[in-house]
């Protein structure tokens with residue numbers, strides 16, 4: 001198991017979080033959090049409810065600012081970065097924010113107009129299987145269909161760095177395999193992917209680099225093998241984490 005090591009140049013690590021603190025009242029959501037995501041690799045971030053995963057991603061995409069600490073994404077501070085930088089960063093948050101009254105293709109068309117050089121909407125919709133439910137109003141979609149749509153939306157800007165919050169949650173087994181294949185294909189095309197997850201299987205299947213968070217801090221970071229040291233990921237996780245506080 002390794003401590004959060006911060007070696008290598010900025011080009012090696014598309015995302016670097018260093019000693020982040022963020023509090024909501026008396027809750028220390030981030031309490032000295034540090035981890036890195038290597039460029040062109042998949043980083044999986046595991047941690048119990050309330051560990052601070054979403055808060056960390058919000059800081060990394062510029063939706064929130066830490067009270068203290070340094071965030072660098074593609075060499076820039078996302079809270080200060082310009083539109084060009086933001087266009088290079090994609091994010092799929094949990095699906096609650098999709099507009100219920102719209103239809104999938106209309107939403108993707110609309111979102112694609114925010115980008116100077118968007119991905120092809122039809123090709124993106126086909127890749128995620130959105131065309132299969134293109135005529136259904138978003139509020140009537142199943143959880144898995146919403147998940148595919150949210151992932152398609154996150155790909156429209158052809159991001160260099162992609163943050164995915166529980167991308168396979170709610171998907172059936174076929175759907176999960178398909179989404180994992182897409183994530184690996186994106187990595188193979190050079191995209192840096194950060195996946196937050198509660199699934200050991202997802203972490204084991206996807207992670208080139210693994211981060212385990214607990215109570216706002218990193219408690220393990222490294223390759224799957226270096227983190228587990230021959231034990232099961234589940235055993236390591238339960239040994240390092242405590243029940244969520246959310």
Ligand SMILES: Nc1ncnc2c1ncn2[C@@H]1O[C@H](COP(=O)(O)OP(=O)(O)OP(=O)(O)O)[C@@H](O)[C@H]1O
Nearest residue numbers: 024027029048049050051052053054055056245246
């Ligand atoms: N806007 C907010 N106001 C108050 N407390 C918040 C807010 N956002 C997060 N928190 C608290 O900060 C802590 C970390 O929350 P966060 O959502 O980052 O955890 P998480 O690891 O993403 O959890 P989950 O696995 O449930 O998604 C929790 O205790 C949460 O209740």
